[in-house]
Amino acid sequence: MRGRFFTTSVALLLGLVLVSQARLSHAQAFGVELHNMLMPASGGMAGTSIAQPQDVLSAIHGNPATIAQFEGTQFSFSGGWIEPTLNLAHTGNNVIPGVTPFSGKSEAEGVAPANIGVTQDFRALGFPVTAGIGLFSASGAGLSFRDVPESNGTTALFQVLQITSGVGLEVTDNLSAGASIMLGNATLDGPFNGLTGAATDYALRGNVGLSYRLGCHTRLGTYYQTEQRFNFDDAVRLQIGTAPITYDLVADIDLGLPDNIGFGIANDALCDGRLLLAVDVLFKQWDNTALFAPLYDNQWIFQFGGQYKLNERIRLRAGYAYADNITDPAPSVSAGGVMPPGGEDAIQYVQALFPAINEHRITFGAGIRDMLPGVDFDLLVGGMFEAEQAYGTFTSTSLESYWVSGGFTWRFGRGSCRRLPAPDDWGCACDSPCGCF
Template identity: 50%
Template sequence: MRRFGLWFFTCAMCIFGGGTAAYGQSFGVELHNTLMPASGGMGGVSIARPQDLTSALNANPAALTQFHGTQFIFGGGWAEPTFNLTQTSNIPSIGTPLIEPFSAKSTAPGTPLGNIGLTQDISELGLPATFGIGFITTAGGFADFRHVPESHGTNTGQTIFNMPVALGVDLSDRLAIGASLSLGIAFFDGPFVGVGGMTSDYALRGTLGMNYLLTDSTTIGGYYQTAQSYEFDNAFLLNPGVGQTSADVEMDLPQNIGIGVANNSMIDGRLLLGVDVVYKLWDQADMYQAVYDNQLIVQLGAQFTHGRYRFRTGYTWAENPIDNTPGANIGGVVQPGDLAAVRYTQGLLAITSQHRISFGIGVTDVLPGIDMDMMAGGMFRDTEQLGNFTTSSIESYWIGLGLTWRFGRGACCETLAPDSWSDI
């Protein structure tokens, strides 16, 4: 049974922050910075020189030292995927089927999502450091085939929010380090053959980062992020009633390693180019190690500044994470139907598109001390054959907008706001 209080809180959080619908624009199930107001327009590039503070909170905390004064950002977005699933045999193949052949589009709707952050430098205390806190939509997805009788109520979803607390410190004029600790809350309805229910859990995640100003125009950065380990009690239920079988599900967001470089040496410093490389260790993540392989992601981004305007574009290549030799044990659950059931679960988690593009624009001082960033992106359609009987296809687009209030100097070690508004 799903308790009303849990459903109420889940729905409220989805309206406020929103999970990604149908695993649209994520890497596996994790978003990284692809939906941040500024970084999202650059393909998520943000490790060395993030253009919005929530990107630093969510990835490399050492980059927080680039944000001066007091800054607050409120960002939101909309993700709209198209997810199709085809199953051509019964699961299990012998006996009463839990899944029958069908082909349908998921009815999970597009959803809103949000990212909020606040940074404060503490240089007035004589400390070369910046402190930040935030509320970040980290991961998630929904797929719903309950409108198809043959799916026997197939419906899965997960949403993960994180509340990071981070600190970046300048050790010298060129070297900065940072660390963050994040509390995550996850809502999970497992992608299993059988009966599941929405359950929740909390978990911690840590991040260590470093930035180095290699030249006056080139910055390199990197970070390591720990796994975030959840355990969902009684998340899997088979044959409800007398003699029912239930199991807890262990699920990790994976360890991440990111390296980035950014350069603004061209066109008098008005053209910023960035490259990020992220490696995701799915093979060491509970539950996902059975369905995903380790994944490499390459993000390319550019930003051109013209007066008060910043024009952005980005491209991302993401390695297909699907494991061609999946394991039978998925987070502690062994499903009826053997390999066919595992492949069906993979189909519900198949974010296989390798190519994504994005565009964005930023406007400085739309009102005194307030900047606005807008972005849009898309993921090209991809179809994946999973074993002999399951096929999935996915494509999506997303849009986003954010407002940043800057009290004092602006981001990226550059003064964005004038000293006196009467001078405008």
């Protein structure tokens, strides 16, 4: 019966992943990247997970060194809903060819993101290694004003479905190292105002990290993630010039996700070990990326999260994240290898299609260990508060977003020492003087 339920759950989740890629509507947390803000446990702590993630999905998708913290066989999936509200106003009259003054709300629907992952440790074979693989809704942003004739069909869509494989190795009792590789399948529609169609591409991304246990109650973590570069062939057709002298330009669009540097610390010394506090710092180098370099400045992100063990089974979580408003006040006249008609005004219009203006986010979450034998459940809610931004003389936008997400985790076999009713061969009274983490 349990095996049938497990198989059915996997099938339903894979369907949810495919549905979630149908239309993403400004689901981003930081620029266009989600990071771990929607993971079932860490998401309730504002995504803090670089030093001591609370779910396997956050370890696989974040700092690969922390994969080594998970023993036995653990399988997890999560799904949720993000509801954004984006309003755009433009007062220019053919400053951008074909676009006249309008104001409206994006008609793009909300999104149901999904993530799935599994880890397996090899300590039974004498190797202090845990491997993990997962499928993630990694990035997404989009809007649609096709129902507004004055917008000349303004639309933008960017989404990435990421397959990640990683390994965490216990180098010593306190030090772990890890590496992962990501294969991203991306779709882009827009964002330049012309004849566009959805174009696809794939690209690789690497990630290396370290995790260190400092005493019995503190963990440190750091990682470096490389840029991910996409090239969308023949993604846009622009009409340049005015009658009677005009010509068409068919262009590729280059787009990159930034290289990221992260550092985190977690401590559970307070309240007799019941209170876990975590802080993550991220630095996103948007200036190194194609398309987004003219739109965004580099970004600092500060995440603060806490988890309180109400008892052996119930966890309560809360978090706050601050991210810079990274709107570039002086964009260039080209982006992604394309110089659209309208010059700087056109690039500022594109900035408004991918707003990264929300500075404040809060999250709340809860978790139940062994809701069923060997099965955990986690739930979270969160939101980005409304922010407004003017882009040059003619364009302005406002954006807010709220989300809810939940996930299940199955823990199989020995080494899964958090399973309360079932003994295992590893045992929770491990050799460390600090006890079992």
